[in-house]
Amino acid sequence: MGREVSVVPGSVDGVSEIPSSPEVLIRAEGLVKTFAKKQGPAFTAVAGIDFEVRRGEVFGFLGPNGAGKSTTMRMIGCVSPVSGGRLSLFGMEPNSQGPRIRARLGVVPQEDSLDLEMRVRDNLHVYGRYFGLPRSIIRERAERLLEFVQLGDRAKEKVDSLSGGMKRRLTIARALINDPEILILDEPTTGLDPQARHVVWDRLYRLKQQGVTLILTTHYMDEAEQLCDRLVVMDKGRIAAEGTPRELIEQYATREVLELRFPLGEQEQAAEKLEGIGQRLELLPDRVLVYAEDGEAALAEVRGRGLEPMTALVRRSSLEDVFLHLTGRTLVD
Amino acid sequence: MSTSTQILTPDAAATERSRQVPGGLVLSWRQFRFWFTLFHRTWRGTVLSAILGPIMYLTAMGVGIGTLIDQNHSLPGGVNYLSFIAPGVLAATAMQTGIGEGSFPVLGSIKWNGNFWAAVNTPQRPEDVMLGTAMQGLMRILGLCVVFFASMLGFGTVHSAWGLLALPVALLTGAVFLFAMMSFSVTLDTDQGLTIVFRFVMTPLFLFSGTFFPWQQLPGWMHPIAFATPLWHGVELSRELTLGTVDAGSALIHVGYLLAALALAYWLARRNFRRRLYLDR
Numbered sequence: 001m002g003r004e005v006s007v008v009p010g011s012v013d014g015v016s017e018i019p020s021s022p023e024v025l026i027r028a029e030g031l032v033k034t035f036a037k038k039q040g041p042a043f044t045a046v047a048g049i050d051f052e053v054r055r056g057e058v059f060g061f062l063g064p065n066g067a068g069k070s071t072t073m074r075m076i077g078c079v080s081p082v083s084g085g086r087l088s089l090f091g092m093e094p095n096s097q098g099p100r101i102r103a104r105l106g107v108v109p110q111e112d113s114l115d116l117e118m119r120v121r122d123n124l125h126v127y128g129r130y131f132g133l134p135r136s137i138i139r140e141r142a143e144r145l146l147e148f149v150q151l152g153d154r155a156k157e158k159v160d161s162l163s164g165g166m167k168r169r170l171t172i173a174r175a176l177i178n179d180p181e182i183l184i185l186d187e188p189t190t191g192l193d194p195q196a197r198h199v200v201w202d203r204l205y206r207l208k209q210q211g212v213t214l215i216l217t218t219h220y221m222d223e224a225e226q227l228c229d230r231l232v233v234m235d236k237g238r239i240a241a242e243g244t245p246r247e248l249i250e251q252y253a254t255r256e257v258l259e260l261r262f263p264l265g266e267q268e269q270a271a272e273k274l275e276g277i278g279q280r281l282e283l284l285p286d287r288v289l290v291y292a293e294d295g296e297a298a299l300a301e302v303r304g305r306g307l308e309p310m311t312a313l314v315r316r317s318s319l320e321d322v323f324l325h326l327t328g329r330t331l332v333d
Numbered sequence: 334m335s336t337s338t339q340i341l342t343p344d345a346a347a348t349e350r351s352r353q354v355p356g357g358l359v360l361s362w363r364q365f366r367f368w369f370t371l372f373h374r375t376w377r378g379t380v381l382s383a384i385l386g387p388i389m390y391l392t393a394m395g396v397g398i399g400t401l402i403d404q405n406h407s408l409p410g411g412v413n414y415l416s417f418i419a420p421g422v423l424a425a426t427a428m429q430t431g432i433g434e435g436s437f438p439v440l441g442s443i444k445w446n447g448n449f450w451a452a453v454n455t456p457q458r459p460e461d462v463m464l465g466t467a468m469q470g471l472m473r474i475l476g477l478c479v480v481f482f483a484s485m486l487g488f489g490t491v492h493s494a495w496g497l498l499a500l501p502v503a504l505l506t507g508a509v510f511l512f513a514m515m516s517f518s519v520t521l522d523t524d525q526g527l528t529i530v531f532r533f534v535m536t537p538l539f540l541f542s543g544t545f546f547p548w549q550q551l552p553g554w555m556h557p558i559a560f561a562t563p564l565w566h567g568v569e570l571s572r573e574l575t576l577g578t579v580d581a582g583s584a585l586i587h588v589g590y591l592l593a594a595l596a597l598a599y600w601l602a603r604r605n606f607r608r609r610l611y612l613d614r
Contacts, residue, residue: 079453100352100354100359103352109451113451114447118370129363130455131455132350132351132456133351137347140344178348186523283343
């Protein structure tokens with residue numbers, strides 16, 4: 001973000017830095033979050049997870065609604081006390097050092113929480129003041145950040161008049177006003193139309209290139225694949241798998257997937273006949289997935305067995321397939 | 334990030350400073366300034382209604398009802414009706430403002446506007462958000478009370494120099510209700526709870542705390558209830574001060590009661606803000 005990047009490999013003031021071991025910014029060990037209930041046992045939203053986030057990477061939490069992603073994000077954002085295990089950011093504990101940690105974070109919550117009555121620029125001003133930034137600095141940064149999120153010409157309008165995608169971009173700009181070391185985004189493109197999503201992705205990609213550490217949650221596999229260097233798949237409060245998108249796909253899915261649809265009622269019979277084709281079959285309510293290294297060859301084999309699906313589609317495996325394999329469920333219902 | 338350069342740019346220096354988190358009062362002040370920014374465009378309307386309100390009220394009560402009452406009956410101490418109710422309405426106005434400022438601004442910040450959720454993503458803690466919001470409520474209470482008090486002076490209802498102290502007493506009364514209301518509003522998800530408070534708490538208090546008639550007129554069984562409400566103490570003390578009938582003993586009891594109520598309300602507000610904004614419920 002316009003800061004002077006003066007990373008000199010080798011030595012700084014005579015102390016040598018090792019560029020090959022990136023600094024760990026966030027470390028979680030056995031992290032737990034429980035919510036007390038008025039009656040009955042406490043509800044466990046996060047059931048003991050471990051992860052590390054290093055400086056400069058884009059780290060993702062992928063999972064369905066209710067997997068514990070947002071709760072984890074709130075603990076990282078120091079607005080939800082840690083119930084058990086250990087969590088540290090910049091070497092500090094959220095439960096005791098919340099404000100000091102938050103001073104170094106940028107947060108884009110799931111709901112924009114913008115001040116609709118205020119002008120676009122004033123939203124950045126009041127937020128910047130929470131960090132104690134001087135007026136001149138806020139003005140300078142607000143201008144730069146609004147340009148960055150392509151809202152430069154909207155600075156004097158009321159937030160009310162912005163579209164959903166613009167509001168999200170404004171929230172991103174607002175989260176960057178304190179020049180954060182980590183930007184936390186909770187489902188940054190949920191509820192946006194495809195075009196608006198691409199604009200947001202583009203901006204996040206630029207931030208990544210500028211070296212900002214990003215943490216995001218999503219239940220969109222394409223988002224995770226496009227943006228994340230590393231991610232964890234969460235399900236029911238636990239981490240089901242961890243790795244780069246590529247590694248996860250290689251580990252938990254085949255290179256290609258053949259998607260078959262059969263007429264209503266005929267899927268089960270067909271599935272029996274499909275047995276043995278490809279490495280693995282996955283039966284969904286509306287289609288059958290055949291995991292195979294070569295989708296076209298698998299399709300030829302299907303036809304060779306006398307089956308004629310209504311539609312057949314060969315595609316590359318995605319994180320959706322990883323998730324399906326790990327949890328037996330699809331990401332977006 | 335660029336700490337390897339010895340001399341920081343003004344921008345980087347500001348970032349460094351922003352990471353040194355200050356004490357609670359500075360953080361609360363930042364929250365107060367949020368409200369100031371939000372309301373600074375509408376202040377003219379606020380001031381106008383603050384001035385017109387008391388003038389209309391005192392005219393209607395004093396010239397209208399007061400004339401009727403003063404012709405037929407005399408009040409304790411032989412004061413005229415306007416002088417009797419004006420300090421009561423002063424305290425009651427403080428209460429109403431306190432309850433008002435502790436209701437929709439708080440609930441709106443959580444449910445509709447979301448500015449509290451935005452604030453706690455910065456170095457602001459729930460208690461800073463709470464105190465900063467209370468500061469703006471206290472400012473309004475003080476502003477309204479000053480205007481009302483000035484009107485009282487204009488209508489000749491302040492009969493003693495002690496009367497000036499009715500102003501801090503009214504502020505204290507308003508503060509009790511402000512913090513109490515904030516502690517309640519922050520737990521809500523809809524405005525139904527607010528309506529209940531307005532109808533079944535605020536209005537009865539307004540009517541039965543000795544604001545408009547001597548509390549001795551109430552049936553005996555209601556006296557303990559009146560004594561238990563902070564408004565009654567605020568009304569009584571304000572009246573004793575402006576009429577000049579104050580004595581140290583009762584003043585101490587009134588102030589002591591109000592301070593104790595304030596401490597309790599403040600503690601509750603702090604606790605409930607933390608529970609809500611730190612998502613631990």
